[in-house]
Amino acid sequence: MAEPEVSPAAAGGGGQLRNVFGGVLCAFTLLLIGVVAFSIRLFSVIKYESVIHEFDPYFNFRVTQFLSKNGIYEFWNWFDDRTWYPLGRVIGGTVYPGLTLTAGTIWWLLNSLNIPLSVETVCVFTAPIFSANASWATYLLTKEAKGTGAGLMAAAILAMVPSYISRSVAGSYDNEAVAIFALIFTFYLYVKTLNTGSLFYATLNALSYFYMVCSWGGYTFIINLIPMHVLLCIVTGRYSSRLYIAYAPLVILGTLLAALVPVVGFNAVMTSEHFASFLVFIILHVVALVYYIKGLLTPRLFKVAMTLVISVGLAVCFAVVAILVALVASSPTKGWSGRSLSLLDPTYASKYIPIIASVSEHQPPTWPSYFMDINVLAFLIPAGIISCFLPLSDASSFMVLYLVTAVYFSGVMVRLMLVLAPAACILSGIALSEVFSVLTRSIKFQLSKFFYDSPTSPGDSSPESSTNSTKNENRNEKSETAPKEKPSKKNRKKEKEVAESVSVKPKKEKRLLVLPFELSVMGILLLIVLGGFYVVHCVWAAAEAYSAPSIVLTSRSRDGLHVFDDFREAYAWLSHNTDVDDKVASWWDYGYQTTAMANRTVIVDNNTWNNTHIATVGTAMSSPEKAAWEIFNSLDVKYVLVVFGGLVGYPSDDINKFLWMVRIGGGVFPHIKEPDYLRDGQYRVDAQATPTMLNCLMYKLCYYRFVETDGKGFDKVRGYEIGKKHFKLTHFEEVFTTHHWMVRIYKLKPQKNRVRGKLKKPKASAKTSSTLAAGQKKNPWQ
Amino acid sequence: MLPLSLRTLATRTLLLLVIASAVSCSSLPPEDGIRVVSAEKRIDLTGPIVKVFLTLKVENTPTASEASRVLLAFTPTEVQHLSIVKATRAEGKRKKKAFVPLSIEASELATTAPDAPRLYSVLLSTPLKPGDATTLEVLYMLTHSLEPFPAEISQSESQLVYYRDSAVLLSPYYVLEQVTYIKMPSNRIESFTRVDPTTRAGSEVKYGTYNNQMPNSYLPILVHYENNRPFAVVEELVRKVEISHWGNIQITEQYKLKHGGARHKGVFSRLEYQSRPSVSGASSFKNLLVRLPPRVHSVYYRDEIGNISSSHLRTDSHKSELEIEPRYPLFGGWHCTFTIGYGLPLQDFVFESVDGRRYINLTFGCPLLDTVVDDLTVKVVLPEGSKNPQPVVPFVTEKHLETSYSYLDVVGRTTVVLKKKNVVGEHNVPFQVYYEFNPIFMLAEPLMLISAVLLFFVAFIAYLHMDLSIRKSS
Known part of the structure; x- marks a missing residue:
C-alpha cells in the first residue's frame, strides 16, 4: 500500500497531508475491494446452503478431513483403499497439497484459538478468502507496472470477474481457488524483483512459486511464462542485473522447492514442461557473461571475441538442443503429459484420450463464453495493451506477454479461461485508469483555465501550477513503481525537458494532451455506465449462473421453490444402510462424491488416472446384463449406482454421458463398438435405437419399471418415449431409488445355488465355458 | 408353527412356575400381611412402546403390623426393558379423590436366583394400618418388548409382532381377583394364547377373571398381531x-x-x-x-x-x-x-x-x-x-x-x-x-478481543517508528 514515506515529500506540508490522505483512502479502498470479493461469492451460501460443491471439491474436502483428523505425517503416507478398488490410491503422493494444507492450517489455527468451526465451514469459505487475497495481489502487481490508480482499478475488476467467480464461490473448494492467488502473487514478486533487483524479493518469489507448485498443476504456466519474458527482455536488449536476480534464483530455488512436493518430485527436472526454464537459464548466463566481457574489453576486441564465442556457442547450443529433442522424442508421450499436450495441440485429446475429451471443462470455449466470463474486459484489453506500450517497461511487457499466452491457452480449454481472467483484469484496469486520468486531467485543466482565464489576463502562474502538479503526480508514480528503472530515468529526463519547455510554450503542449471539457465529461459518464454494466453482469453471474452447488438442484415453479436433493438422499442411504466395506460401482463422475459423502469404496473416481479401470466400468455399463454382472462380480462390486434424469428432466444424467462410456470402454476392450449403439450415426434410446443399446446394462438400470410411472415411458430429457418399455432384471435388483428417481441403486444378486441333480445340459455348460474362454479380454480381472 | 411354540411355551411356563415357587419358598420378603384384593392390568400394545396400567387394591390383614411399602414384581426380561415405573395412590373419598404420586425404588430383596422376579417397592406416604385398604395406580412402560415375527418382511407386507406376558399378575402377594386386558391397534390379531376364561372383543383381548392366585404365579401368554406404527x-x-x-x-x-x-x-x-x-x-x-x-x-x-x-x-x-x-x-x-x-x-x-x-x-x-x-x-x-x-x-x-x-x-x-x-x-x-x-x-x-486489537495497533505503530534496516540510509 502507498506508504507516505515512499512518496517524495517535495510539495511540503500540504502535499504530505495529501499523500497521507491518499494512502489511507487507498488502504480503505483495498479493504472494500476485499469485502466485495468475499461477499459476492456468498450467493451460494445464501441461496442454497453452506455446502461443498460439485465433484472435485468433495475429494479435497475429504482429504482435508483426513488431514485435520490424522495430522500431516499420516497425510503424506495416506494410502486410500476406498477408491480405485482393488488398486487403491496413494493420496499423499498424488495430490497437490497446497489447498488442503492451507485449509487445514486455517482450521488448526481457529481451533487452537477455541473457535469451534467445522472443517467443512473452513473449506467452504477458503475460496472467497483467497479471492480477496487475489484481488490484493492484483493491486500489487498492477501497481508495479502502472501505478496505484491502475492497481486499484484492476483489483476492483478482478474482485468480481465472473470467470474467477465461477471457480471460487463459497463451497467451490478447488485447487484453483488458492492457485490464482498464488499465480498473481508470484507474478507480482517477479515483477517486483525485476523492478528493484532485490534478492529479498527474489527469495520470496521462489517461496511463492513453491506455494503455487503445491497448489495447482497450472504452475507450469509460470515456469514457462517467466522464461519467455526473460527471453523477450534479452532479445529486445533489456538485459540487466535486475533481470538476472529476478530469474536465476527463481529457477534454482524454485526447482529445488518444487521437487519437494511429492506429486511433482523429479518431474521438476525431468519433464519437458520445465525444460524451457533451464534453457533460458543457460541463455541468461551466456548473455550475462557477454555483458560482463563487454564491460571488460574495448569495443573492437569485443567484436572479435563475439564472433568467436557465437560460432562456438551456436554449435554447443545445437548439440544440446539435438540431445534434448532426442530425449523427448524417445519417451512414449514425448515427455509431455496428456493434458499439457492437448494444450499445445488442441485436437490431441479428442484424437487419443477420450477421458480428457469427455470432461466438459476441457473443451475449447465458444465466443459467448468469453462474453459471459470476462464481459466488457474483452473490449478494454486492446486499450490496455496500447497503454502498456506507452511507455514500455519490463513490467508492462510482462503484462502483455502474460495476456497473449493466456488468451491462447483459454482458447484451447474452457477451464483455462481462469488464467486469462487476471491478465484481462490487469490490462483493463490499466486501460480504464489511463483513460480516467487523461479525462480528469483535461477536465481539471479546462476548469482551471475557465476560472483563471475569464477574469483577467492569461497569467503564467495558473497553467504552470497545474503542470507542476501533473508533473509531481507523474513523478510520484514513477518513483513508486521503479526508482532504479532505466527507462524511467530516461522519462524523468524527458520530463524535465518537457517541464522546461512547458514554461516557454505551455499552451501548445497542453493542447496535445487535453480533450474538450464536454467530451471529457461525456467520456467519464460513458465509462461509468460501462463499469456499471460490468458490475451488474458480474453480480448476475455470481447470483444466477455460478452459485448452484450441483449436488442440490432447485427449480422455481408457480407453487414455490422445489428442491431436488436426490444425490445426498442416495449417498446418505448408502452410508447408513450398506455394509462399511461394500463396493459401489458407478460412472467415474460420482466417485469422489460417493467416497466423501457415502464413505463407500468405489471402483473409479474423478481422478481418472487409470484408463483401463475406467474402461472396465464403461464396458460393464455398455454390456448386456449377464456380462456386466460377471465384470462387476469379478470386481467385488455389491451395488451399482446410476443417475437418471428422465423423470424430472435432469439433463446431465448417465444416459447422456453413456456414449463416453462406450468410447472409453471400446478404447481398451475392442468388442465394444460405438457404431453398435448408434442408429445412422445418431444416439437415441427411443424405438429407433439399436438392440445393443436397448439391451445394455445402463439402459436397463435407468429405465427399469420407468414405464409404470406414466404408462408410456416418456423421457423428459430426451423428449420421446423410450424404446424398450417392459423388461425384467435377472442379475440385479433394485434396492433404492431416490424421491425424484434421479439416483437409482441396484444390488448384484448373489450367484444362484447349483441345484443338485439338476445340472445344466452339458451342451450349455460347454457353451458358457467357451464364451468365457473367448471373452477373456472382456473381463480383465478373471 | 403355533402348536410348536405353544408347546415350548407350556414347558417354559412349567419351568417358571417351578422356579417361582422355589423362590417363593426360599426368599420372600418378611410377611407383612398385604394381599391384593383386586387387580386390573391394562396392557396398551397400540404403539411401539408397551404401556401397562395396573390398578391394585391392596389391603393389610388385621393381624399384621403396619406396612410402609407395597412390592411390585417384574420378570428379569421386563426389568431389562423397563423404562419407567410410576405409582400413585388414591386418597380421599369419592369426590375429593386425589392421586398422590409415590416414590419407587428397586428393592434388593429376592434377587438371588437368576430367574427370580425382581421386586420394586412402592413407598407409601402414610403406612397402611392393619385392616386398611388402599388403591394404587401403577403405570410402567416396556421398550423393545414387541418382537417382530416374521423378523424380515418385504415392502408389501405389513408388520406382525409377538408380545409375551403373563395372563395373571406376577405379584409377591396373594391375589384374590384379577383381570388382564390387552389392547391392540387393529382387528388383525393372528393368534393369542387362551387361558380360560379368555374373550376377544374387536381389537381387545380380555384374560380373566382369575381368582385366588398364589404369590408369584405366572401363566405365560403370547399375542401375535399386526402393528404398523412407526418403530x-x-x-x-x-x-x-x-x-x-x-x-x-x-x-x-x-x-x-x-x-x-x-x-x-x-x-x-x-x-x-x-x-x-x-x-x-x-x-x-x-x-x-x-x-x-x-x-x-x-x-x-x-x-x-x-x-x-x-x-x-x-x-x-x-x-x-x-x-x-x-x-x-x-x-x-x-x-x-x-x-x-x-x-x-x-x-x-x-x-x-x-x-x-x-x-x-x-x-x-x-x-x-x-x-x-x-x-x-x-x-x-x-x-x-x-x-x-x-x-x-x-x-x-x-x-x-x-x-x-x-x-x-x-x-x-x-x-x-x-x-x-x-x-x-x-x-x-x-x-x-x-x-x-x-x-x-x-x-x-470482549475485553480480550479489545486488548488483542489494541496490541495489534500498538505493534504496528511501534513497527512504523522503528528502523530495522541493517544499513543506515542517509
Whole structure:
C-alpha cells in the first residue's frame, strides 16, 4: 500500500497531508475491494446452503478431513483403499497439497484459538478468502507496472470477474481457488524483483512459486511464462542485473522447492514442461557473461571475441538442443503429459484420450463464453495493451506477454479461461485508469483555465501550477513503481525537458494532451455506465449462473421453490444402510462424491488416472446384463449406482454421458463398438435405437419399471418415449431409488445355488465355458 | 408353527412356575400381611412402546403390623426393558379423590436366583394400618418388548409382532381377583394364547377373571398381531445445551435413528412406494414430529453432508412443532443420523434462585414424540467461570463433570453430563442445574478481543517508528 514515506515529500506540508490522505483512502479502498470479493461469492451460501460443491471439491474436502483428523505425517503416507478398488490410491503422493494444507492450517489455527468451526465451514469459505487475497495481489502487481490508480482499478475488476467467480464461490473448494492467488502473487514478486533487483524479493518469489507448485498443476504456466519474458527482455536488449536476480534464483530455488512436493518430485527436472526454464537459464548466463566481457574489453576486441564465442556457442547450443529433442522424442508421450499436450495441440485429446475429451471443462470455449466470463474486459484489453506500450517497461511487457499466452491457452480449454481472467483484469484496469486520468486531467485543466482565464489576463502562474502538479503526480508514480528503472530515468529526463519547455510554450503542449471539457465529461459518464454494466453482469453471474452447488438442484415453479436433493438422499442411504466395506460401482463422475459423502469404496473416481479401470466400468455399463454382472462380480462390486434424469428432466444424467462410456470402454476392450449403439450415426434410446443399446446394462438400470410411472415411458430429457418399455432384471435388483428417481441403486444378486441333480445340459455348460474362454479380454480381472 | 411354540411355551411356563415357587419358598420378603384384593392390568400394545396400567387394591390383614411399602414384581426380561415405573395412590373419598404420586425404588430383596422376579417397592406416604385398604395406580412402560415375527418382511407386507406376558399378575402377594386386558391397534390379531376364561372383543383381548392366585404365579401368554406404527428408535441421542448469559441458549441434538421393527428384505421399489402408499411399506415411516419449546428461533435440521431440506416449523405461543423428514423413508432396520439445533431465549429458562445461585430449567428427555431413546446424554455447558454445578433430576441418572472449550475460552466451560438409558416420552419432565455465576465473566472475551486489537495497533505503530534496516540510509 502507498506508504507516505515512499512518496517524495517535495510539495511540503500540504502535499504530505495529501499523500497521507491518499494512502489511507487507498488502504480503505483495498479493504472494500476485499469485502466485495468475499461477499459476492456468498450467493451460494445464501441461496442454497453452506455446502461443498460439485465433484472435485468433495475429494479435497475429504482429504482435508483426513488431514485435520490424522495430522500431516499420516497425510503424506495416506494410502486410500476406498477408491480405485482393488488398486487403491496413494493420496499423499498424488495430490497437490497446497489447498488442503492451507485449509487445514486455517482450521488448526481457529481451533487452537477455541473457535469451534467445522472443517467443512473452513473449506467452504477458503475460496472467497483467497479471492480477496487475489484481488490484493492484483493491486500489487498492477501497481508495479502502472501505478496505484491502475492497481486499484484492476483489483476492483478482478474482485468480481465472473470467470474467477465461477471457480471460487463459497463451497467451490478447488485447487484453483488458492492457485490464482498464488499465480498473481508470484507474478507480482517477479515483477517486483525485476523492478528493484532485490534478492529479498527474489527469495520470496521462489517461496511463492513453491506455494503455487503445491497448489495447482497450472504452475507450469509460470515456469514457462517467466522464461519467455526473460527471453523477450534479452532479445529486445533489456538485459540487466535486475533481470538476472529476478530469474536465476527463481529457477534454482524454485526447482529445488518444487521437487519437494511429492506429486511433482523429479518431474521438476525431468519433464519437458520445465525444460524451457533451464534453457533460458543457460541463455541468461551466456548473455550475462557477454555483458560482463563487454564491460571488460574495448569495443573492437569485443567484436572479435563475439564472433568467436557465437560460432562456438551456436554449435554447443545445437548439440544440446539435438540431445534434448532426442530425449523427448524417445519417451512414449514425448515427455509431455496428456493434458499439457492437448494444450499445445488442441485436437490431441479428442484424437487419443477420450477421458480428457469427455470432461466438459476441457473443451475449447465458444465466443459467448468469453462474453459471459470476462464481459466488457474483452473490449478494454486492446486499450490496455496500447497503454502498456506507452511507455514500455519490463513490467508492462510482462503484462502483455502474460495476456497473449493466456488468451491462447483459454482458447484451447474452457477451464483455462481462469488464467486469462487476471491478465484481462490487469490490462483493463490499466486501460480504464489511463483513460480516467487523461479525462480528469483535461477536465481539471479546462476548469482551471475557465476560472483563471475569464477574469483577467492569461497569467503564467495558473497553467504552470497545474503542470507542476501533473508533473509531481507523474513523478510520484514513477518513483513508486521503479526508482532504479532505466527507462524511467530516461522519462524523468524527458520530463524535465518537457517541464522546461512547458514554461516557454505551455499552451501548445497542453493542447496535445487535453480533450474538450464536454467530451471529457461525456467520456467519464460513458465509462461509468460501462463499469456499471460490468458490475451488474458480474453480480448476475455470481447470483444466477455460478452459485448452484450441483449436488442440490432447485427449480422455481408457480407453487414455490422445489428442491431436488436426490444425490445426498442416495449417498446418505448408502452410508447408513450398506455394509462399511461394500463396493459401489458407478460412472467415474460420482466417485469422489460417493467416497466423501457415502464413505463407500468405489471402483473409479474423478481422478481418472487409470484408463483401463475406467474402461472396465464403461464396458460393464455398455454390456448386456449377464456380462456386466460377471465384470462387476469379478470386481467385488455389491451395488451399482446410476443417475437418471428422465423423470424430472435432469439433463446431465448417465444416459447422456453413456456414449463416453462406450468410447472409453471400446478404447481398451475392442468388442465394444460405438457404431453398435448408434442408429445412422445418431444416439437415441427411443424405438429407433439399436438392440445393443436397448439391451445394455445402463439402459436397463435407468429405465427399469420407468414405464409404470406414466404408462408410456416418456423421457423428459430426451423428449420421446423410450424404446424398450417392459423388461425384467435377472442379475440385479433394485434396492433404492431416490424421491425424484434421479439416483437409482441396484444390488448384484448373489450367484444362484447349483441345484443338485439338476445340472445344466452339458451342451450349455460347454457353451458358457467357451464364451468365457473367448471373452477373456472382456473381463480383465478373471 | 403355533402348536410348536405353544408347546415350548407350556414347558417354559412349567419351568417358571417351578422356579417361582422355589423362590417363593426360599426368599420372600418378611410377611407383612398385604394381599391384593383386586387387580386390573391394562396392557396398551397400540404403539411401539408397551404401556401397562395396573390398578391394585391392596389391603393389610388385621393381624399384621403396619406396612410402609407395597412390592411390585417384574420378570428379569421386563426389568431389562423397563423404562419407567410410576405409582400413585388414591386418597380421599369419592369426590375429593386425589392421586398422590409415590416414590419407587428397586428393592434388593429376592434377587438371588437368576430367574427370580425382581421386586420394586412402592413407598407409601402414610403406612397402611392393619385392616386398611388402599388403591394404587401403577403405570410402567416396556421398550423393545414387541418382537417382530416374521423378523424380515418385504415392502408389501405389513408388520406382525409377538408380545409375551403373563395372563395373571406376577405379584409377591396373594391375589384374590384379577383381570388382564390387552389392547391392540387393529382387528388383525393372528393368534393369542387362551387361558380360560379368555374373550376377544374387536381389537381387545380380555384374560380373566382369575381368582385366588398364589404369590408369584405366572401363566405365560403370547399375542401375535399386526402393528404398523412407526418403530422409531433413537439409538443414541446427545443433547448439548449451551448457555450464554448474553441472552441465548443454544441446543444441539444429535440423533442416531433406527427403524426398530421387522427388517426390510429384498427390493425397495420407489414406484410402488409412491403409487400405492397405503399397502406399500405400511410399517415404514417418513416423518417425525419434534415438539420444541415456544419462542424457539434459528432452528436447523441437517446431517453430516448438509442441510436436509424437508422440514416444517409451526410455532405458536404454547409450543413449537417441527415436522422433519429424514432424507429417505425408513424401512425396518434402516438407519439415519441427523442433527437438530435451535436457540431459545435465556430469560425463559434460566432463573435466579433465592440463595443467589442461578439455575436452568429444561426438559430432560427427547423431544421426538413416540420414540424410544436407548442411550441419552444431556450435556449442559455452563458459561465460562461458573462454579459448583449441581444437577437436580427427578430420577436416577449417571452424572459427571467435564470441561469443554469453545469461542475463545481460556479456562474452559464446566459441563454437566447426565446419562440415562432407555428413555421414553414420560421422561420429558423438567430438570434443573444450579450453578454460581458472576456476570463479570461475561466481559472476559470482549475485553480480550479489545486488548488483542489494541496490541495489534500498538505493534504496528511501534513497527512504523522503528528502523530495522541493517544499513543506515542517509
